[in-house]
Amino acid sequence: MPDTDDILLSARGLTKTFGEFTAVDGIDFAVRRGECFGFLGPNGAGKSSTMRMVGCVSPVTGGELRLFGLDPATDGPAIRARLGNCPQRDTLDEELSVEENLWIYGRYFGLSRKEVKERAAELLDFAQLTERAKDKVEPLSGGMKRRLTIARSLINAPEILLLDEPTTGLDPQARHVLWDRLFRLKRSGVTLVLTTHYMDEAEQLCDRLVVMDHGRIVAEGSPRQLIDDYSTREVLELRFDAEDHGAYADKVAGIGERVEVLPDRLLLYADNGDEASAQVHARGVEPLSSLVRRSTLEDVFLHLTGRTLVD
Numbered sequence: 243m244p245d246t247d248d249i250l251l252s253a254r255g256l257t258k259t260f261g262e263f264t265a266v267d268g269i270d271f272a273v274r275r276g277e278c279f280g281f282l283g284p285n286g287a288g289k290s291s292t293m294r295m296v297g298c299v300s301p302v303t304g305g306e307l308r309l310f311g312l313d314p315a316t317d318g319p320a321i322r323a324r325l326g327n328c329p330q331r332d333t334l335d336e337e338l339s340v341e342e343n344l345w346i347y348g349r350y351f352g353l354s355r356k357e358v359k360e361r362a363a364e365l366l367d368f369a370q371l372t373e374r375a376k377d378k379v380e381p382l383s384g385g386m387k388r389r390l391t392i393a394r395s396l397i398n399a400p401e402i403l404l405l406d407e408p409t410t411g412l413d414p415q416a417r418h419v420l421w422d423r424l425f426r427l428k429r430s431g432v433t434l435v436l437t438t439h440y441m442d443e444a445e446q447l448c449d450r451l452v453v454m455d456h457g458r459i460v461a462e463g464s465p466r467q468l469i470d471d472y473s474t475r476e477v478l479e480l481r482f483d484a485e486d487h488g489a490y491a492d493k494v495a496g497i498g499e500r501v502e503v504l505p506d507r508l509l510l511y512a513d514n515g516d517e518a519s520a521q522v523h524a525r526g527v528e529p530l531s532s533l534v535r536r537s538t539l540e541d542v543f544l545h546l547t548g549r550t551l552v553d
C-alpha cells in the first residue's frame with residue numbers, strides 16, 4: 243500500500259449538482275505523487291465538473307475533497323499556488339505575444355521580473371516555442387496554442403498539473419508531440435491529472451485511471467488491469483453485408499466469451515481471435531471482412547456501459 247503522504251489528491255463521496263441535476267455523483271478516488279491519473283468517459287460524464295472542483299474553481303456540493311491535505315473550501319489560494327490548471331479551451335491572450343502570455347501569468351503568481359523571464363525561457367524551450375517567442379498568439383497552430391497553454395500553467399512550478407481534455411481538436415501529429423511533452427513532465431516528477439474521451443490517450447499516458455459514466459465511477463485500474471478485468475485478450479471484428487448485424491449474433495453465439503453488436507459490425511471477444519475466426523468459418527458464416535485486434539479501453543467501456551466512447 244502507498245504511504246498516505248504520497249496521496250496528493252483524494253476525494254470521498256465527491257458530488258456536484260447544478261439545481262436538480264447531479265453531474266458528479268459521489269465519487270471516490272486518490273492520486274499518488276508522480277503518477278499520471280486519468281478520468282476517461284464520454285461527453286457529459288462529469289469529468290470537467292470534477293476537474294473544476296479539483297482546480298478550486300467550482301465549489302464542492304457534497305463529500306470530501308483534499309489536495310495536499312488541504313480543503314479547497316478554506317484553502318483555495320494555498321492549493322492553487324501549488325497547482326497548474328490547463329482548461330479545456332485555451333484562454334490565451336491572442337493580442338499578446340507568446341512570451342508576454344507567460345510573463346503576465348508569472349507576474350500574477352507573484353514572481354519577480356527576473357524569475358518570470360528565466361522561467362518563461364525554460365518553458366518556451368520545453369514547449370518547443372522558443373522560435374515563436376516574439377510572435378503573436380493568434381496565428382499559431384492549435385497544437386502550438388495547446389503547448390503554450392500548458393507552458394503557462396507550469397509557470398508556478400506546480401506539483402500537480404490538471405489537464406482537461408489536453409488534445410481534443412488536435413490532429414494526430416500534434417497529439418503525439420503533446421504526449422511526448424507530457425511524458426517528459428511526468429518524468430520530471432510532476433503529477434498529472436487529466437480527463438479524456440480518447441481511449442488511446444488514456445492508454446498511452448495514464449498509469450491509473452477511472453472510467454466515468456453518468457457522474458459515477460464504473461471502474462478503476464491501470465489500462466492493462468482494466469483490459470484484463472473487463473475484456474478478453476483479443477477481439478474479432480466481423481462485418482457483414484447486412485443492414486442489421488444483430489441478425490448474425492445468434493449465428494456466432496458461443497464462440498469466444500461474448501458478442502457485442504454495433505450498427506456496422508459484430509465484436510467477438512476471445513483470447514485467441516484467429517481460433518474464433520476459424521470457428522466462425524466452420525459454421526459456414528461468411529463475413530465481408532474480419533479483423534483480429536488486441537482489446538483496448540474502448541472494449542472495456544463498451545462492456546461496462548453497453549455504449550461506445552466516441553459516438
Ligand SMILES: Nc1ncnc2c1ncn2[C@@H]1O[C@H](COP(=O)(O)OP(=O)(O)OP(=O)(O)O)[C@@H](O)[C@H]1O
Nearest residue numbers: 260263264265283284285286287288289290291292
Ligand atoms: N454550469 C452548469 N450548469 C448546468 N449543468 C451543467 C453545468 N456544467 C456542466 N453541466 C452538466 O453536467 C454534466 C456533466 O458535464 P461535464 O462537463 O462535467 O462532463 P464531461 O464529462 O466533462 O463532458 P465534456 O467532455 O463534454 O466536458 C453535463 O450533462 C452538463 O450538461
